[in-house]
Amino acid sequence: MLVIRNGRVIDPASGLDAVCDVYLAAGRVAAVGANLDAPSSAAVFDATGMTVAPGFIDMHVHLREPGFEHAESIETGARAAAAGGFTSVCCMPNTSPVNDSATVTSYIIERAKQKSVVNIYPIGAITKGSKGEELAGIGAMVKAGAVAISDDGRPVMNSRVMRRAMELAKSHDIPVIDHCEDLNLSAGGDMHEGETSVRRGLRGIPSAAEDVMVARDILLAEVTGARFHVAHISTHHAVAMVAFAKKRGLKVSCEATPHHFVLADSDTAPYDSNYKMKPPLRGKHDVAAVLEGLVDGTVEVIATDHAPHAGSEKMQEFERCPFGITGLETAIGITLEELVHPGRITLRKMIELYTTGPARVMGLDRGTLTPGAPADVTIFDTATAWTYDVNKTQSKSKNSPFHGHTYKGGPVATIVAGRIVWQR
Amino acid sequence: MTTAQDGLRAGLLGIEDLSRTEIEWILRRAKEFQRQQTPGRKLDTLRGRMVVLLFFESSTRTRTSFEIAAKRLGADSVSISVAASSVSKGESLVDTLNTLAAMRPDAIVMRHAASGAPHFLARHLPIPIINAGDGTHEHPTQALLDAMTILDHRPSLEGLKVAIIGDIAHSRVARSNVHLLTKFGADVVLCGPPTLLPEELGRLAPGVKLTYRMDEAIRGADVIMMLRVQLERQFETTFPAGEYFGFYGLRQEHVELARPDVIVMHPGPINRGRELSSEVADSQQSVILNQVENGVFVRMAVLERVLP
Numbered sequence: 067m068l069v070i071r072n073g074r075v076i077d078p079a080s081g082l083d084a085v086c087d088v089y090l091a092a093g094r095v096a097a098v099g100a101n102l103d104a105p106s107s108a109a110v111f112d113a114t115g116m117t118v119a120p121g122f123i124d125m126h127v128h129l130r131e132p133g134f135e136h137a138e139s140i141e142t143g144a145r146a147a148a149a150g151g152f153t154s155v156c157c158m159p160n161t162s163p164v165n166d167s168a169t170v171t172s173y174i175i176e177r178a179k180q181k182s183v184v185n186i187y188p189i190g191a192i193t194k195g196s197k198g199e200e201l202a203g204i205g206a207m208v209k210a211g212a213v214a215i216s217d218d219g220r221p222v223m224n225s226r227v228m229r230r231a232m233e234l235a236k237s238h239d240i241p242v243i244d245h246c247e248d249l250n251l252s253a254g255g256d257m258h259e260g261e262t263s264v265r266r267g268l269r270g271i272p273s274a275a276e277d278v279m280v281a282r283d284i285l286l287a288e289v290t291g292a293r294f295h296v297a298h299i300s301t302h303h304a305v306a307m308v309a310f311a312k313k314r315g316l317k318v319s320c321e322a323t324p325h326h327f328v329l330a331d332s333d334t335a336p337y338d339s340n341y342k343m344k345p346p347l348r349g350k351h352d353v354a355a356v357l358e359g360l361v362d363g364t365v366e367v368i369a370t371d372h373a374p375h376a377g378s379e380k381m382q383e384f385e386r387c388p389f390g391i392t393g394l395e396t397a398i399g400i401t402l403e404e405l406v407h408p409g410r411i412t413l414r415k416m417i418e419l420y421t422t423g424p425a426r427v428m429g430l431d432r433g434t435l436t437p438g439a440p441a442d443v444t445i446f447d448t449a450t451a452w453t454y455d456v457n458k459t460q461s462k463s464k465n466s467p468f469h470g471h472t473y474k475g476g477p478v479a480t481i482v483a484g485r486i487v488w489q490r
Numbered sequence: 491m492t493t494a495q496d497g498l499r500a501g502l503l504g505i506e507d508l509s510r511t512e513i514e515w516i517l518r519r520a521k522e523f524q525r526q527q528t529p530g531r532k533l534d535t536l537r538g539r540m541v542v543l544l545f546f547e548s549s550t551r552t553r554t555s556f557e558i559a560a561k562r563l564g565a566d567s568v569s570i571s572v573a574a575s576s577v578s579k580g581e582s583l584v585d586t587l588n589t590l591a592a593m594r595p596d597a598i599v600m601r602h603a604a605s606g607a608p609h610f611l612a613r614h615l616p617i618p619i620i621n622a623g624d625g626t627h628e629h630p631t632q633a634l635l636d637a638m639t640i641l642d643h644r645p646s647l648e649g650l651k652v653a654i655i656g657d658i659a660h661s662r663v664a665r666s667n668v669h670l671l672t673k674f675g676a677d678v679v680l681c682g683p684p685t686l687l688p689e690e691l692g693r694l695a696p697g698v699k700l701t702y703r704m705d706e707a708i709r710g711a712d713v714i715m716m717l718r719v720q721l722e723r724q725f726e727t728t729f730p731a732g733e734y735f736g737f738y739g740l741r742q743e744h745v746e747l748a749r750p751d752v753i754v755m756h757p758g759p760i761n762r763g764r765e766l767s768s769e770v771a772d773s774q775q776s777v778i779l780n781q782v783e784n785g786v787f788v789r790m791a792v793l794e795r796v797l798p
Contacts, residue, residue: 260690265665266605267625267665268606381582382582383583385605385625386604
């Protein structure tokens with residue numbers, strides 16, 4: 067039993083925004099209100115001056131287990147999630163073996179039960195081995211606990227296979243998440259194709275590589291009636307197309323990562339692999355379009371695409387380094403700095419982007435503090451300055467471009483099923 | 491990155507961040523070497539210094555040129571060629587360089603197929619690095635020797651029309667030349683097929699124009715700089731190979747559109763019949779061999795400047 071006293075409780079699902087208490091008991095939200103009576107045996111968390119929100123959900127992370135435990139594990143990835151204020155994460159299937167069967171899905175869920183301090187929801191592969199050819203055992207994975215399908219990082223190039231996958235996903239009522247990248251257009255590219263790539267003599271990944279796949283998938287979503295979600299949206303055309311699809315009434319959604327709404331290609335340190343990820347950091351007008359999408363509701367989820375890589379993998383020539391950066395621990399700080407403090411969005415809107423947004427897209431019964439809901443709570447503050455030190459990360463990997471950056475406000479405590487699993 | 495303040499003591503990674511003053515200093519010093527030079531005679535200004543030449547990409551002429559430059563100044567040099575394949579199997583680039591650094595050379599001259607490889611190392615090593623060509627990014631000593639060669643034929647770079655023709659997208663020579671020439675007020679026209687001439691090149695520096703047409707690029711030019719068509723650096727098919735010479739090969743008829751005293755340059759090694767005709771390569775206007783000769787003087791000046 068835990069009672070959180072005197073915080074500013076914001077629960078977008080119920081419309082609540084008031085300074086009050088939250089009482090958690092038996093792994094559920096027992097009551098929310100002012101001056102709650104709680105048994106004297108209940109622990110008390112004084113949240114005076116802090117924001118109390120439903121547990122944050124990151125629907126796009128890479129936990130690297132099984133197969134790449136040198137870079138991250140379910141245990142360490144979950145601790146990094148907790149330290150970033152997340153109570154639930156959805157993990158992508160590009161492990162080794164790929165999560166393309168009920169066996170792997172069950173393994174991840176079993177490991178999570180033993181090792182993870184946060185809730186973990188596996189995402190199954192679309193195709194066997196994420197090779198883009200033969201459909202994976204989608205139904206069996208869903209039965210085992212997979213909440214979506216995606217061939218993240220190795221997108222399905224064959225449109226016919228994608229169509230079939232969408233039809234099956236629809237029958238299981240799960241979304242298809244696509245990392246939209248035309249692999250022929252992007253082949254060999256290391257950063258966004260633009261003035262900066264030309265200046266640095268690096269091969270570019272054109273915006274069109276994302277745009278043509280977003281267009282294809284939206285058309286297939288219309289044909290199939292499936293729920294389709296664009297992962298880590300990065301271009302202005304892609305944002306416009308998602309807005310168009312929504313206007314047509316299609317079940318299309320998208321997420322943006324903090325790095326894509328805060329950094330442009332020209333902001334990157336030359337040949338620094340901590341700025342190398344897919345999709346690449348785009349042009350200034352793309353960043354502006356993603357920000358606009360967050361403000362107008364086209365983008366309804368912030369997800370980190372936490373992609374840990376061991377130090378040795380990132381200490382190479384730029385073109386040899388793998389793509390991806392970590393993101394769990396910096397998400398709240400960046401979101402406050404870039405979206406809330408400048409007044410682009412309200413605090414309530416920020417919380418929606420991390421709670422009701424991903425819960426709706428993924429069909430999760432979480433993201434609210436209404437009585438009876440799981441006792442997952444994220445407590446953060448919006449005023450205290452802190453500096454991100456990658457050497458103190460909970461993750462096994464340190465590939466973050468945000469090391470040394472100072473933020474105003476960040477996570478204070480993370481509560482999963484009524485238990486404090488991380489505290490500042 | 492090298493700045494005007496720390497000069498070249500930290501090494502020479504590129505032309506882009508070099509000041510006019512530094513460039514002028516190197517060109518002046520190179521000119522002095524050119525005047526003094528009695529063939530075969532050695533100086534001793536760098537006696538007892540050790541320069542490691544580390545080439546991850548084969549290059550006979552640049553490596554030899556640096557080697558001769560080091561020897562003429564009395565420095566010791568060790569030349570190491572590393573096949574890219576053996577690197578991927580074994581030691582990482584960082585480990586290779588750490589090993590060499592532990593032997594305490596005074597400078598490392600380095601060529602690498604990856605853009606930014608010397609910049610990456612410069613962040614981790616305390617030894618000055620001279621970039622002898624990194625991927626498709628920069629080749630600073632080539633631009634310096636090209637400027638020196640132009641100045642052998644013209645009083646200044648200001649207001650000159652320089653046409654650079656060929657595979658611009660993949661050319662480190664073109665990038666370094668664009669930065670250097672525009673710093674001194676030259677007008678640069680870049681010319682090649684659209685697949686090898688991304689429009690963003692026009693924003694590399696002020697005073698850069700792009701065209702797909704040879705005649706437009708060459709009309710009234712003071713300098714024609716032909717680039718090697720670097721098929722080995724190309725990732726995909728970007729131009730029908732059989733058509734290349736017909737559209738972008740330099741022939742006498744083109745040269746006649748330029749100023750009568752035009753000079754024709756090429757970083758070498760030349761592909762006769764692909765980038766330029768034999769007739770042009772052997773013509774009066776060709777200064778290709780002067781470029782090779784000046785390469786040694788420029789590299790002497792750079793080594794002297796970098797080594798404290």
